[in-house]
Amino acid sequence: MLRNTPIKQKLMIVILLVSGAVSLLTSAAYFTYEVITFRQTTIRQLTLLGQIIAANSTAALAFDSREDATETLLALRADPNIVAAALYDVQGNLFASYPTNLPDSTFHPEEKRKGYYFENKFLFGFEHVVQGKKTLGTLYMKADMRVLNERIILYVSIGLLVIMTSLLLAFLLTRKIQTQISQPILELATKAKVVSEFQDYSVRANKLGADEIGTLTDAFNAMLAQIQSQNSALSESSARMIAVMNSALTAVVVINSTGHITEWNSHAEQIFGWSRSEALDQELANLVVPHRYRDDHRKGLHHFIATGEGPVLNKLIEMNALRRDGTEFPVELSISPLRTAHAIAFCGFITDITKRKQAEEEIRSLNQELEQKVAARTQELQIANKELEAFSYSVSHDLRAPLRSINGYMTIFADDYTSKLDDEAKRLMTIILNNAKKMGQLIDDLLEFSKLGRKELTKSRIHMREMALSIYDDLKKPEAPRQVEFTVHNIPDVKGDNATIRQVWINLISNALKYSRHTNKAVIEIDAEEQDDLITYFIKDNGAGFDMDYYDKLFGVFQRLHTAKEFEGTGVGLAIVQRIISRHGGKVWATATPNKGATFYFSLPKQ
């Protein structure tokens, strides 16, 4: 009930109530004590009187002396409160009374209780008159208790006076002293009001004492100082924040959970055409989201608020946005939820990507053009290649007939005229024959190579190890035994065209044998390595090797790194190998050191 009362009055009321209650209780206790004591005292006095009178009345009763009894009772005059007394003999007859003209109806001995008791503002007393052990009669007394009532009235008056005086005194003292307590509180309250109304944190409360309120005042001032410094730090940091935001080359937009704009930096002003003051408190959807996306935007926002699921959050997305003039333009956008203790907001970083989109579009069209050009060129090349192959095939095919006739006639010529020729002529003839043979070999290889481009590949499982071993068996020349250590490790099988892969092995193994011919002991090793989707086979020898500087010529047609004198050959073998492997979708490469050996690798896809 005192909640809204000013503290001054509260203090006053509390002190007055307490002092009033205390003095009331004290007075009541004293009053009760006095009344009880007074009644007890009265009873004790009456008892004493009764006993004295009774003791003095024995002889009068015993010897029938009413005068004496009357005289004894008359002694009660000394106590003005005793209004009546009567002495009854043992038979219950009235023997003497005080005052003498007491009406007979004052006491009814037969109805009276024994002892002393209060009744109707009177104290009644009863005493047996006893001599020795003999009861001689009964004494009754009646005392007026008006005195008690007078006393009660007196006590109550005094009590009320005391209470009034103490209340008055308490009031006066409290009025003086309460300012000691209420003044500092009022000071604090006034300052607190100033702070909360005007947000003026530079205000300080005056400390009026070193008590708890003084401590409170210090704490209040310290709090204000802290708020002030934090406020300035906060405004500085927020100013810095705004400066950072405005210096960004990206539009920074913050919306609250209802989708309304709470932050709008200067770049946002530039790209959307709305000033900060216009944009703030507007719904983002209404301002910059094209009509067809607005419902989706709102649904997405509600969905996130309800479930916390935001599939478009925290990633870069591209969409169209609306300018103030109603035109749409492409933007790149990332939205991050900003969770604070009590609310959620969303921060969007928006970049105008109109130019980028244009650039991308240009690149795309250029690429497309390029691809078209490449395709056209490739087709042209393929046609040219085909024509070239057809040409070289027909050339080599057409060359074979005259060469065969040269060869044939030269053989006849040798058979028929050898005896008629001198040694020089024989030598020249042999050179012609050898060159004609070599040319035949060249034309055969060229034909073979040309055919490879047209041949269809039929793929099946090939047992590579067996194939390598059988080829080696075919190739080794029993007529010229040499020391060869030929090892084929447990290499995996592969799917490929049996005939062409066989050709690959033939070419590689015969090369290895050929180029290791000049070593004392040829060491040839075949092994393989499996990768994820392909198998790399390799063949290693300890032969002549080659200079890696000329590596780019290694797989060219008719290209040779060694002279025909050193090692015979046409320079088509490795070109064939490369052609076959590349038609299988694989690759060929090699490493070598001159006079130390070479390793040739080819990889084939597992499927």
Place this chain on the structure above:
Amino acid sequence: MVLTTRQKFTFRFSTPNFVLLLCALLTISVANSKAKQPMLEYQVKAVFLYNFAQFVEWPKQAFTTDNAPLIIGVLGADPFGSYLDKTVKGENVNGHPIIVKRFQKIEDIKNCHILFINITGKDRVREICEQLNAKNVLTVSDMPNFTKQGGIVKFYVEDNKTKIRINLEASKRADLSISSKLLRVAEIVNN
């Protein structure tokens, strides 16, 4: 103790019953008193005699033992009839049961505490009283000049009421201590 009995009843019964009973008892009492009851005056005196036992202290040698009887004697003609016996019946004072004895001659009195003297020979009273003083006997009589002749207590009638006169000197001679309360209601003489 008819009246005592009546009082007991009166405490127990309500007023209408009490009145009926009172009438019945009074009728019986009156009928009895015609034949045997002494005069009202002697009934009072009988009670007084008994009451003296309460207000008088005897010297120790007056009782042989602590519970020896206190003897109320009547010398000469007995005016109380059976009333005195009825009055003291069952009563005792300080452990001494009260009994009544009747004596015809002074010589019969060997042990007595209160003696009511009712004899005719006037001259002998002084002598008797002196003898009895030595025996610590409270002598009582309603004879004229009793106290003047050395008696201790005399009953006399004034305004139609029985009153007491005490010869304090005689009581001292008999080595009796009479309560001041008793003395207050009595007329005191010194002979």
